Amino acid sequence: MSTACTSCLTTKAPLTCTLxxxxxxxxxxxxxxxxxxxxxxxFHKKIxxxxxxxxxxxxxxxxxxxxxxxLLSRARNVEVxxxxxxxxxxxxxxxxxxxxVVEGCDDEKDILMRLAFVAVQxxxxxxxxxxxxxxxxxxxxxxxxxxxxxxxxxxKPTKN
Numbered sequence: 001m002s003t004a005c006t007s008c009l010t011t012k013a014p015l016t017c018t019l020x021x022x023x024x025x026x027x028x029x030x031x032x033x034x035x036x037x038x039x040x041x042x043f044h045k046k047i048x049x050x051x052x053x054x055x056x057x058x059x060x061x062x063x064x065x066x067x068x069x070x071l072l073s074r075a076r077n078v079e080v081x082x083x084x085x086x087x088x089x090x091x092x093x094x095x096x097x098x099x100x101v102v103e104g105c106d107d108e109k110d111i112l113m114r115l116a117f118v119a120v121q122x123x124x125x126x127x128x129x130x131x132x133x134x135x136x137x138x139x140x141x142x143x144x145x146x147x148x149x150x151x152x153x154x155x156k157p158t159k160n
């Protein structure tokens with residue numbers, strides 16, 4: 001026996017809302033998962049991945065997801081400075097947080113974006129003293145490279 005979608009009343013509704021457990025069809029469901037929102041695990045508000053009905057999404061998740069998207073767009077504009085290359089340029093920037101460490105990334109760009117996302121959540125506009133390391137793990141003929149990095153969220157220097 002098939003259940004009807006609570007949103008559009010379609011007879012085939014194989015999904016259920018993560019919050020209210022109502023039946024949903026694929027067209028009405030709003031999906032939140034790690035693949036479409038890769039920095040959700042770093043977000044300061046806890047959002048559970050899953051499928052949601054339009055009512056639950058609008059009443060409980062829409063503001064948080066809009067904030068997440070806003071932080072993500074701001075993180076794309078954060079300036080980054082590596083430790084070895086640009087150390088003297090950043091000596092007057094105020095480090096507002098302790099060292100942020102990111103591990104288990106796919107590539108260097110992912111590390112930089114994760115550091116920038118964390119920095120934006122702390123109201124920083126720079127990430128300074130970045131160090132990035134890669135580690136190759138070999139399993140027979142198959143090799144995997146994992147990346148880790150660290151940096152300090154920082155603010156623009158104030159003029160006295």
